[in-house]
Amino acid sequence: MPNPLRLILASQSPRRAELLARLGLTFEIMPADIDESQRDDETPPAFAERLAREKAQAIASRHPTATVIGSDTIVVIDELVLGKPRDHDDAVDMLMRLSGREHEVFTGVAVVAEGTSHSAVERVQVRFKQLSRSECEQYVATGEPMDKAGAYGIQGFGSANVASIDGDYFAVMGLPIVRTLDLLAKAGWRYSYGLGMLQAP
Numbered sequence: 001m002p003n004p005l006r007l008i009l010a011s012q013s014p015r016r017a018e019l020l021a022r023l024g025l026t027f028e029i030m031p032a033d034i035d036e037s038q039r040d041d042e043t044p045p046a047f048a049e050r051l052a053r054e055k056a057q058a059i060a061s062r063h064p065t066a067t068v069i070g071s072d073t074i075v076v077i078d079e080l081v082l083g084k085p086r087d088h089d090d091a092v093d094m095l096m097r098l099s100g101r102e103h104e105v106f107t108g109v110a111v112v113a114e115g116t117s118h119s120a121v122e123r124v125q126v127r128f129k130q131l132s133r134s135e136c137e138q139y140v141a142t143g144e145p146m147d148k149a150g151a152y153g154i155q156g157f158g159s160a161n162v163a164s165i166d167g168d169y170f171a172v173m174g175l176p177i178v179r180t181l182d183l184l185a186k187a188g189w190r191y192s193y194g195l196g197m198l199q200a201p
Contacts, residue, residue, distance in 0.1 A: 006066040007197065010059040015155060015174040016071055023177070024196045032058040032070065036083075044076045045106045049121040052108035056119075060112040067113040067187055071175050075150030077103035082150045091140045092133065094151040095161070100130035103150070107171040109180050113187035120183060122176040124167030126154070131161060 009017060012031035020027055032055035038047050056070030075082040077097060085091035105126055110119035144158060145151035152158035154165075154172045168176045181191050189197045 006063070008059055008063060008066045008068045010055040010068050010070040011174075013071075013174050015153070019170060019173065019175045019177060020069075023191070024194060026196060027069075028066075030059050030063075032056070034058055036072075038081060044074055044081055044104070045108070045121045045123060047081070048072050048074050048106040048108035049110070049119050050108070052121075053110040053112075053117055053119045056110040056112040057117060060115075064115070067111065067184070067189065069180065069184075070110045070112070071107060071180075073105060073107040073149050073171070073174050075103055075105055077101065084147055084149055085145060085151045088140055091145045091151040092136045095128075095131060095136040095139065095145070096133060098128045098131075098150065098152070098161075099136070100128060102127040105150070105167075105172045107168075107174065107176055109176060109183060111180070111183040111187045116187070118183045118186045120179050122168050122171035122179050124165060124169075124171050126162060126166075126172060127164045128161050129163040 007027040009027050009029050010032040017029055034054045036051055051072035052070045056068045060068040082094050085094055103126055105124040106121055108121045110117055139157060142157050144153050144156050152161060154162055170177045188199060192198050
């Protein structure tokens with residue numbers, strides 16, 4: 001069984017940490033340093049799931065008694081994967097591409113415990129309202145888009161850009177809660193409301 005006293009989030013994302021903290025979980029944060037390049041002929045959902053798995057495995061290899069959560073989110077439109085913007089202009093260009101259209105968000109999540117990996121991917125469809133270049137410029141000027149896939153954060157100022165969402169809101173935010181708890185259950189945990197994660201008897 002996994003060590004009941006040690007849970008690690010293999011991510012530096014404050015959104016993912018916030019979501020775990022909301023559940024009352026006690027955890028450590030250890031960002032994983034991996035190659036995040038997409039492989040040839042790798043589909044977006046496979047790409048997101050692999051990155052989540054590799055992040056978790058990288059940290060678990062150094063902390064084999066811990067249970068490690070890894071996650072990665074990518075935004076896809078016109079079969080193009082939109083990563084984090086390189087600069088201001090790149091962020092504006094991404095937002096203009098998303099303007100008035102529907103795109104897909106894939107969030108992969110993985111749990112590694114005692115050398116065993118469990119992973120899954122959540123797909124969400126998001127539609128943006130029509131945005132002017134001026135509105136995109138204003139949003140990018142807030143600084144919020146610069147560390148986010150697709151150049152927007154649905155939980156912040158970017159919520160003003162989202163016309164509709166079909167799927168798990170938390171997956172777009174960075175961590176699908178129900179899916180994550182399901183994977184933790186496969187690793188030997190059960191969630192107790194108000195008490196955090198407990199090992200199954």
